[in-house]
Amino acid sequence: MRLYVDSNYLSPYAMSTFVALQEKALAFQLIPLDLAAGAHREHGFARASITQRVPTLVDGDFSLSESSAIDEYLDELYPGTPLYPADPKARARARQVQAWLRSDLMPIRQERSTEVVFCRPVERPLSAEARASAARLFDAASELLGKDRDCLFDRWSIADVDLALMLNRLVLNADSVPGHLADYARRQWQRPSIQLWVNQKRPPLEDAG
Ligand SMILES: N[C@@H](CCC(=O)N[C@@H](CS)C(=O)NCC(=O)O)C(=O)O
Numbered sequence: 001m002r003l004y005v006d007s008n009y010l011s012p013y014a015m016s017t018f019v020a021l022q023e024k025a026l027a028f029q030l031i032p033l034d035l036a037a038g039a040h041r042e043h044g045f046a047r048a049s050i051t052q053r054v055p056t057l058v059d060g061d062f063s064l065s066e067s068s069a070i071d072e073y074l075d076e077l078y079p080g081t082p083l084y085p086a087d088p089k090a091r092a093r094a095r096q097v098q099a100w101l102r103s104d105l106m107p108i109r110q111e112r113s114t115e116v117v118f119c120r121p122v123e124r125p126l127s128a129e130a131r132a133s134a135a136r137l138f139d140a141a142s143e144l145l146g147k148d149r150d151c152l153f154d155r156w157s158i159a160d161v162d163l164a165l166m167l168n169r170l171v172l173n174a175d176s177v178p179g180h181l182a183d184y185a186r187r188q189w190q191r192p193s194i195q196l197w198v199n200q201k202r203p204p205l206e207d208a209g
Contacts, residue, residue, distance in 0.1 A: 001021070001059050002029045002057070003028050003057055004033055004049070004054050005017075005018065005030060005031070005033070006032065006033060009118065010113075010114045010115060010119075011054055012117075013067035015161070016071060018196070019191075022196055024079070033045065033054055035054070049065040053065050057070045071084075075158075083158040084158065084159075090154075094152065095159075098162050101162045101165075104136075107127060108130055111126055111130045112169035112170060116173045119205050121172065121173045134175070141163060149184070150184070163188075164189060167181055168185045171186065
């Protein structure tokens with residue numbers, strides 16, 4: 001198996017699929033693509049991915065992009081740690097959380113990029129729009145998690161990775177986050193499969209300005 005990811009190891013979507021492969025204990029080759037140099041536009045990758053985006057998984061003669069589709073594919077085909085809950089309603093909820101985190105909360109994603117999570121914090125305070133997004137994130141996460149839960153469902157799921165990543169955009173930048181949500185995100189971050197991604201060797205960031 002091959003997993004194509006960005007060569008800066010900053011993509012939260014690539015991280016989700018990397019963690020999924022680790023949790024399934026599958027052997028795979030991690031192939032970093034230099035997106036800035038347009039490596040994802042080259043013919044071979046463009047055809048395999050269909051979308052010209054990372055992550056893309058190649059499994060034998062089958063290739064697939066879109067991180068949550070990859071997560072679901074791996075869970076349906078391979079044994080190992082379940083990535084999604086078995087119960088259909090909980091499973092649907094996990095898919096809801098993943099789809100929502102990939103399509104909403106844009107101001108947080110813009111003002112607290114994953115450079116904050118994997119490299120270094122930024123000083124600029126959140127805009128009013130980002131604070132409003134953060135309030136919606138906290139409401140939703142509190143509703144989903146309750147007060148003291150370690151994970152969204154009865155046991156860990158891949159949706160926890162995505163939710164913890166979104167919260168950690170704020171937690172790791174020392175932005176204000178309700179304590180129970182910050183604790184959840186920090187605990188999730190200790191998972192060995194996540195730490196393997198966190199500890200990838202990244203090229204140094206160029207200084208802004
Ligand atoms: N919805 C996609 C998003 C993937 C995505 O946006 N990948 C970015 C890297 S974070 C990418 O490939 N960017 C290259 C480009 O679009 O030019 C997923 O979940 O996999």
